[in-house]
Amino acid sequence: MSSNHRSLTRLFPRHWRTRYGKEIADLIEDMKQDERGFRLRDRFDLARAGLSERGAEIWWRGAHSPRIVALRIVTAGTALVLVLGSALLIGGVFEGQPSPSPSRVVMTATPARLVRVSAGQAKVMIVTPARLVPLSVGPVMQVKISVVKQVNL
Amino acid sequence: MTSSRSAAQTENDTVSGVPLLILTSLADGEKHGHGLMKDIERFSGMHLGPGTLYKAMARLDERGLIEALDPDARRRPYRITSSGVTVLERSLDRLGQVVDQGRQRLALTNLRPAHIVGWPDSTIGVNAT
Secondary structure, eight states: OOHHHHHHHTTSOHHHHHHHHHHHHHHHHHHHHSSSOOOHHHHHHHHHHHHHHHHHHHHHSOTTOHHHHHHHHHHHHHHHHHHHHHHHHHHHHHHTOOOSOTTEEEEEEOSSEEEEEEETTEEEEEOOSEEOOTTOOSOOEEEEEEOOSOOOO | OHHHHHHHHTTSOOOOHHHHHHHHHHTTSOBOHHHHHHHHHHHHOOOOOHHHHHHHHHHHHHTTSEEEOOOBTTBOOEEEOHHHHHHHHHHHHHHHHHHHHHHHHHHHHHHSOTTSTTOOGGGSSTTOO
16 A cells, blocks of 8 residues: 555544554555546545544544543634634625725714725725724714725825 | 444434445345445446445444454455344335335326416325325
8 A cells, every 4th residue: 555545544543444444455456456446536535534533533432531632622622713713704704895886885883983995996994983893882873975086094 | 232232223223325335235245345346336326435435334333234254365355244134124115115205206296287387286295185
């Protein structure tokens, strides 16, 4: 078995490799001798199964091993960071979408906030003491901004 | 432990997907990994990757539905156990019911006049009320 295939089988947990490693190696050798061969798709399949078994090991088996518990904490923390980061990123993207009418922007903002509006190429910034929170609770006033040309602040 | 667990589980146990293909393939005799892969491809048209195959085989082995035999040359053959036969029969029965229902409903759907808007869907199916 080549080092490439060996590294793929190393994705499986140790006990799994001990039990099925040689059989998979033999299977790969048999597949190579077929006319079909051992394709990229099969490599992906092996990697996916290995990661899946590794995940099952972390989440469903070996529950009391300190190493497994540490892995669980790291995995859960990473997942939490990714989810929160994605939520913030998506929220920011939607918040920063340009107005459908580049010549006239009508927006609602709370007073005493920092407002940044993107409308086509024009950028208008109204500097106020605090940062704009679109869904903030409090008194709301209508601000009408007519964008005529780019304003650099 | 595996045998008692599997004996308790096989009461209402069924399989589907890849495990069903593996049990079906082993139903006519023992096979090793490569033989299973080729046989399944021949009778179902599905090519199973080595990871998918061995992952499913490991689960079936854990459940006591298949068992590994002593290696023959460098390959290790597997065979279906008596629990595996029971589970396979039950799974095929269930699958047969689904197939029958599907065919009956398709036949009724094909009889339905397509140009009539608002034809009641509840009339489709044998068990419809």
